[in-house]
Structure formats: C-alpha cells, structure tokens
Amino acid sequence: MPDTAMPILDVNGLKTVFRTRGGDVHAVNSVDFHLCPGELLGVVGESGSGKSVTMMSLLRLLPSPPAEMRDGTVMFDGQDLLTVSPEELRLVRGSKIGFIFQDPMTSLNPVYTIGFQLTEPLRAHLGMSKTQARARAVELLELVGIPDAQRRLKDYPHQFSGGMRQRVMIAIAIACNPQVLIADEPTTALDVTIQAQIIELMKELRRKLGMAIIWITHDLGVIAGIADRVMVMYAGEVVEEGPVREIFRDPRHPYTQALLKTVPAVRGARAEKLQVIEGQPPIMWEAPAACSFRNRCQFAFDRCGRENPALTPVTAEGHRAACFLLENTSTKEPEAVDG
C-alpha cells in the first residue's frame, strides 16, 4: 500500500444488490477503497453510478428488503461493519461516522424542533444531560454559522431555509466529533451562492476538526479544489482512483477522460470544447462480466466485451484504473480502436 498512514476505513469487495420485482439490480459491484485519517476523498460519477448506495451500504442504512449486502468487508476501528451486531453498528453511526444527505428539505423530521434533533445524538452517544446537550447544541449551531443559535433551537425545520437546514444537518453529523464524515452531495439541492457557502463551511470545519471526509458530488470543480484523492464510479464499480492532481492531469480511464471534458476549465485550458458523454449508464440486471462502459466508449475493442478489467496500478502514488488500454499503451494517450 503506497499510503503511509493506516486507513481508518477500508472497504473490500463490497457488493450491494436490490431485489426488485423485475429482478436483482446490482447497484454496487466489488467496490474497494480506503480512507486515511484526515483525508478528503472525492467520489464522482454520473447519476445512478452507485455512489449513494455504496456509502449507505457502509453503515447498512439501506432498507432491507429490497437492499442486500451480498459480499465484502468494511473495516472500521478493527471491526467489520457489515457483520457487527446492530447495537455495535448503532454505536458507530452518528458517533464515529457522520452522514450528511443530499436533500436537506426532507432529511429533517418535520414535527420535532431543531434542538431536539440536534441534542438526540449528543445524549445517546455522549451521555450528556439535557442542559449539557443544549449548551453543546448552541455551540454546534454557531460553529456551522447559524445566527441567534440559542433561540433557533426551538424552531422547527420548516422555519429554516434550505441552506440553513443543510447547516443543521452538518451540525448533526459532526455533533459527536466523528472520525469520518460522509457527505452525499451536500450541496446539490441548494442554489449556487448557498452551495459556495456550504463548501466554504465544510472546508473550515475540516480545518478545525480534522476529520476524514468522503465527499460525493457531481461537481468536479469542487473536487479539484478540496479533495486529496478522487474515486470515479461507473455502473457500481470503481473505474479509476488516485491523487486528485494525477486524476485531473492524467486521467487514464476513458470514462474519467470524458467526464473531465464535460466540465468547463477545470484543466486550465479554457479553449477546449465542452462535451457530453453519449448514451446512458446501464441498469445492472446482472453482475458485470465485461466492461460496463464499453457501449459508450470510443476506444472499445473485442476484449472489452469478454472480460471485466480489474483496477491496475498506474503510478506508484496509488493511481489505479480499470481499463485494458492501460496494458497496451501505458504512457501514451489511448488510440481509437474500431470495434
């Protein structure tokens, strides 16, 4: 392993399947990744690529049925979160691993006050009394930049704007000083100026609290600015992973390359024409036996339809990609192959 620090979160061979009426949907297929203390891992990929399902699988947050974790290990704190008892898992949720969800409008319980919802984990995990928890809740709200925190504890979610609600969600997620914070598109549901504020807030919190963060987003620009490492997902698989600068400078998987071309001016060169990736990501009715991207890949050749490429190291810094082109043309830009 190229990283010097021991990872605090180590995921291996994670497989999540949804058992639906139409058949099994293989949403996560043998995903491996790790997270080091204090690190910020960016996770990108199109809608439906399995980012949320992967992260929710870690804490077994998906309702079962229909979700089923078929395989894999999630090592955290010396235990496998996929096999620990529900009670042990509960002690990790919200206390050692915090979760921020995509939609702040629906993620808070509409019939309880913010104060109640924020003090709940403090009392459950840290054993605080009601008054202690309220005092801490005020601190937390101030930390996430909610003015007049003392008074606002009595307010209900509908009395907050979307951006403010997401701040409350962040306060809840960091309430117990978790070692890992998973942020699932924390800004997608917000408008642009609010997005920027929330991103600033997250950066600041990270500086102050030093937790490791997994940040799921569609916004490659955000990733370029804050991530240490990037993981690119496609059809429930990790197709490329590595240090953020390498991914942006030298993407190896055709999907990553295409993804970067859909973003304006991330790579500095403003002149480049924006592109779209043609086609749709597939719905995974079967576990992938071949490269899932081949139908949309301009470089696909016959081998792509026979085997599924494994993640192979590209450089010594932990840059890995899953594409057969790496074997043939390890340093050059891949050439178009008709297939």
Add this chain to the structure above:
Amino acid sequence: MLTFLIRRLFTAIPTLVLISLIIFLLLDLAPGDPLADQPLSIPPDVRQKMRDALGLDSPAYIRYLLWAKQFFWVEPLVFVDWVTGTGFSEGMQRIVSWQFRAPVFDIIIQRLPQTLWVVGLAYLVGVLIALPIGIISAYRQYSWFDQVGTFVSMIGFSVPPFFSGVLMIVFFAIMLPWFPSIYDTTLVVNDFESFGQQIRQMTLPVMVLALQTTAQLSRFMRASMLDNLNHDYVRTARAKGMTEKVVLLVHVLRNSMIPVVTVIALGIPSIFGGAIITEQIFKVNGLGQLLITAIYANDLPMVQTLAFIFAVLIVLCNLIADMLYGLLDPRIRYD
C-alpha cells in the same frame, strides 16, 4: 390557537342551527301520528285536547322555536340547577318525550352509561389494539404477523356487526356457554362477583364492536406508518445512531399519528350511530336502542333531540380533530 378555537366555535353555531332545522323539517314531513298508539276508545274531544296539550296542531315554526328554546335555554338551565342547586329553571317546560311522558334528557342520562360502557369501551379497546397492530404490521411488512393482521382486518371490514354479533352469540353464548347473550341492565355492581358478571356480559358486544374499529384503524395506521417509514428523516435518525425503538416510536410514530388522530376523533360520533345495531342484538338499552324505539313510537321530541346531539358531537369531534392535528404537526398554523 385559542382565537382559532373561539372562531371555530362561533362559526359552528349557524351550522348547528341549520342542522337542527333540517332535522326538524325532515321529521315533520315524516308521516305518523304520535297518538296512534293510544287506545281507540278515547273520545275525539279528549283526543283533540291531548293534541292541543302536546302542541301538535300549532304551525311548524312555532313548534321548532319552542323546541329550540327548550334545548338551548331551558335544558342548560336545568343542568346549571342540577350542578349548583339553584332554581333558575323552575316552572319552565322541558323537552318531554311523548313516549315516556318524562323529560327527554332525564332518559338520555339514564341510558348514557350503558352506551358509554359498552360502545365507548369497545372503541377504546379497538383503538388501543389497532395502533400497536398497525405499527408492528408496518415495521414487519409481509411477515406472518402482518399477513394474519391483514386477514383478520379483512374479516372485520367485510362482516357486518349484525352478522358477527349473532355468530358470537351462537359460539360463545350457546355452543360454549361462557358469556351471557343478553345484557342485563339491572345488574348492580357492588362486589367482586357482580363486577365479574358485568365484565362477562360486556365482553361479547365489546368484542363485536372492537373488531370493526380495529380492522379499520389498524389498516389505516399501517398505511400511515409505511408511508412515513420511506421518508428521508427516518434514514437520518438511523444515521444518527438512534435505536430502532426511538426511530419507530419517536420519529415515525408522531408523523404517522397526524392523519390517524383525525380518523380516531371523527370516529367518536359514529360510536353512537354504530351502536344502534349492536345494542339491538345484545339488548343493551343504550342510546342506540333509545333512538330506534323512539322512531318506532313516533316520539318526535326524542328523535329530534338525539339526532341533534349526534350532530353536535360530529361538529365537536371535527373541531377536536383539527386541534389535535395542529398539536401534532407544527407546520399547521392557526391564523
């Protein structure tokens, strides 16, 4: 909230007046002579005097106003006198039942305990059984518990009380003589044994009525819980590390109760209506039975008063439902 309550009470007044008028006019249109069951040997002039005494030949609006005065003014005064021992209502004419020749309200007060004991208790039992069943069925959707619950409530839905009541009597009073089939109203509860007897005679009617309430309400509770279990805030509560008990009974339950309390509150008046048949079957002489016999006997003041009391109950329970709704859901504002 208080101003909302007062405003709602005020707006309820014209509604109720209109309802009372409609009830009166409908009853007035109905054919039938209150003196029909008097002996034919009464001479016509005496009969005419009786009609005059009852005010039967005065115009409809006079009779309505008289009833309204008695209902809204005299009877409350009687009540005040009864509570405080004063004598405001002395010499005033109360609403009198043609059938019993006694004040309507005195008879209602006599009959009310039976209805409350049997029907009210059945409703309470039904609600208390239905809520946990609904919660568990939703949480363990498609489990054997849920399947059994679905089956039983299907029966409760589709079998009317006049059938399930008779069935109960056949099974548990005749084939297995565990419970009496007739409710003995004269039973006085003064020791342990008579208390046991009271419990036993209440069991069958309570079971019949509770089955119906449970069937409807548990389905409703289940649906409401299922709906809420899919909401994002449930995932947030789990992600915070709350126990399943807290997730279910603190987070999901309160949200799910919002529509359910409305249904419970609106169901209260139907206790009395729904009791009519069950009271007949088990010979409970409660309000339902009183209404039926009053209709047979053409006892218009009694029918009019009972029907109007039911209407008042419906309006009041609507109001209660609205208030509870607002108490449970902070997004509702009363202004």
